[in-house]
Amino acid sequence: MxxxxxxxxxxxxxxxxxxxxxxxxxxxxxxxxxxxxxxxxxxxxxxxxxxxxxxxxxxxxxxxxxxxxxxxxxxxxxxxxxxxxxxxxxxRGKLFSRTHTSQDDDTLRRMVQEVGKSITYMAKRRIGALIVIERETGLNDYVETGIAINGRVSSELLINIFIPNTPLHDGAVILRKDTVLAAGCYLPLSENTSISKELGTRHRAAIGMSEVSDGVSVVVSEETGQVSFALNGEVRRNLTEEQLTELLLEHLSPPSKGKSMASRWQWRRKHG
Structure with a gap:
């Protein structure tokens, strides 16, 4: 041997x-x-x-x-x-390294807060909106269908984009981290026959986007002002700002940190 x-x-x-x-x-x-x-x-x-x-x-x-x-x-x-x-x-050197720093957490919190503020403002005034936030799946194919913005996320910018009768309001906004990539983007509509007939084109586009990617979509209904959240082909409706923020923090953070970030945000809200 x-x-x-x-x-x-x-x-x-x-x-x-x-x-x-x-x-x-x-x-x-x-x-x-x-x-x-x-x-x-x-x-x-x-x-x-x-x-x-x-x-x-x-x-x-x-x-x-x-x-x-x-x-x-x-x-x-x-x-x-x-x-x-x-x-x-x-x-970009990202295939073999997925580090997550405290700066990433701060960026995520700021982006979520700005999105939450804009959604609350538009929901109260029944301004229709559709915001898609990129996660792991690249959305460049859909970004190219819209008008490039490449600006830092702010509630003011998002609100201005969706004001009725403006050039960019009729379409989706796509975000990557704290950057507004493009507005007026065209998204694939879901062909799921079980979707409620109450849901219009924005909701079908949000669900369709969540079916072909892992991105999250936030919708404001122009008819009712209800806020909805779409992920993995499913939609949650009639959300408050707090509920929306918790969902965004949970699903946009790394798996090991998502729920802890959402709970910390909720504790801060309660204790000022």
Whole structure:
């Protein structure tokens, strides 16, 4: 029995850890996007190919083999938004580092407060509004459909954008951290047939956006002044400013800090 080469074991161990980490980051990258459903479809094709080979189903096996032949090009086309986002994050040095500092917390709190103030103002006056806040899934494709703003988030700016009969009021505003990226953006409408008939185009756009990305959407109804919050294809309606702020802090903060930030904000509100 030969001696154990500990150098090779260490090298293999490092190799496995690196590959595992890359796979983990790729999974986190596509989490909450349409790529998850597409990957399930790919798994069905792979299983079909294996079964056709095992049971010697010649014609079906040939068809699956052709699908693999042209599959690489198809994957590049289908996953183009996700691939572009991954390359952008790699270029910015963000793919392998996700640090969260106290400065990020301060920025998030300020942004949430400004959004909350603007939503409260518009809800009281029944000014229709739709605000989308980007999380992990890049929204550049939708940003490009609107008018670039690239200004710091403030309640005054958001209110002015949605004032009726102004050039940018009819569309969505997209935020990234504390920056208003664009206004007047077009969003995909949800095709979910179970959505209440009471909900109009803004709500359907908010839900549709939450179905194709992990971003959060905030809606003010022009008819009722009700405030709604959409995430993961679901909508919560008739929210107060406090409830909206807690939801934003909870879902925009890192998983380990979201609820604690929301509870701290609530404690500060109660104790002045």
């Amino acid at each position: 030969g001696s154990i080469d500990y150098g090779d074991l260490i090298r293999y161990g490092i190799d496995i850890l690196l590959v595992s980490y890359v796979i983990y980051k790729l999974i986190m990258l596509i989490r909450g996007t349409r790529a998850v459903q597409l990957l399930k479809g790919i798994m069905v094709i792979v299983v079909t190919w294996l079964l056709s080979k095992y049971f010697e189903l010649t014609t079906l096996h040939w068809m699956m083999s052709q699908a693999f032949t042209f599959g690489v090009l198809a994957l590049v086309i289908i996953f183009q938004p996700e691939l572009r986002r991954a390359l952008e994050q790699l270029g």
